[in-house]
Amino acid sequence: MAAFAPPTDGVADVYPRNAIARLAVAAALACGALTLAQPASAAGPFERGPNPTDSLLEASRGPFSTSNQSVSSLVTGFGGGRVYYPNDTSQGTFGAIAISPGYTASWSSLSWLGPRIASHGFVVIGIETNSRYDQPASRGRQLLAALDWLVEDSPTAVRSRIDPSRLAMAGHSMGGGGSLEAADDRPSLQAAVPLAPWNLTKNWSGVRVPTMIIGGENDSVASVTTHSQPFYESIPASSEKAYLELNGASHFFPQTTNTTMAKSMVAWLKRFVDDDLRYDPFLCPAPRGTAIEEYRDTCPHS
Numbered sequence: 001m002a003a004f005a006p007p008t009d010g011v012a013d014v015y016p017r018n019a020i021a022r023l024a025v026a027a028a029l030a031c032g033a034l035t036l037a038q039p040a041s042a043a044g045p046f047e048r049g050p051n052p053t054d055s056l057l058e059a060s061r062g063p064f065s066t067s068n069q070s071v072s073s074l075v076t077g078f079g080g081g082r083v084y085y086p087n088d089t090s091q092g093t094f095g096a097i098a099i100s101p102g103y104t105a106s107w108s109s110l111s112w113l114g115p116r117i118a119s120h121g122f123v124v125i126g127i128e129t130n131s132r133y134d135q136p137a138s139r140g141r142q143l144l145a146a147l148d149w150l151v152e153d154s155p156t157a158v159r160s161r162i163d164p165s166r167l168a169m170a171g172h173s174m175g176g177g178g179s180l181e182a183a184d185d186r187p188s189l190q191a192a193v194p195l196a197p198w199n200l201t202k203n204w205s206g207v208r209v210p211t212m213i214i215g216g217e218n219d220s221v222a223s224v225t226t227h228s229q230p231f232y233e234s235i236p237a238s239s240e241k242a243y244l245e246l247n248g249a250s251h252f253f254p255q256t257t258n259t260t261m262a263k264s265m266v267a268w269l270k271r272f273v274d275d276d277l278r279y280d281p282f283l284c285p286a287p288r289g290t291a292i293e294e295y296r297d298t299c300p301h302s
């Protein structure tokens, strides 16, 4: 059996998780029937930053220093906001994510997320909505308008840093419901992260975008049993998805610094926006800890 053991020199990542399939790959490699097109240890083209660790993902900032600029309310399709971006221009472009606040709230309610996510190598736009009373479908359209503005009309310092093929969105409450609407409308998006999402629509069987839903166990505005859980279960198993339920958290957990939420959110964005397999171990096997009430997933990710 030793001859069929997965190698330990960096190519172990090419092995399927299924034990029989692993043996088949090992045997094919050993007898020359299969060759690796490239060393499996080669970095993916969108990997940015150092190898991730627990402490890197749990720190208040990632490895990139960032700048930010106000976005005028005179833009088309959304209400302006603030854009955050890594200062580094030496590693190529970055993915971009638009984030919407919830009902009656402004971006300031989530603003800790701007520099936190940007410092891991993303351009982040935190939006103001056209009206504080906009419903999820409108918030979804505004998230897409913000991504279009980033790619097409933002200042050169922002636009030049963005890879237009690697876009994502997130939002809190009705903004999270809006991020589901946007994922449903634009399957070319690479990732969605609804936070305590609220939506009257419970069926998201059309969503193909890799989606991580984060809910709070004690949410009394968008209870996980009537919102996050049915949303998650309605997304087909053929789509990449995860459900993270935070132990004892209320509806308002995204409004203050939350290490468990940020760690999983960044790992999801890195894995699916940057196709960075170094972050897979932070998603599969499921993260555990006292802050986590429950985790559901589609591991292993294909």
Ligand SMILES: CCCC(=O)Oc1ccc([N+](=O)[O-])cc1
Binding pocket: 102, 103, 104, 105, 109, 172, 173, 174, 175, 198, 221
């Ligand atoms: C920060 C506000 C988060 C949010 O959107 O909360 C709400 C969600 C839904 C309703 N509602 O249906 O009335 C109210 C608040």
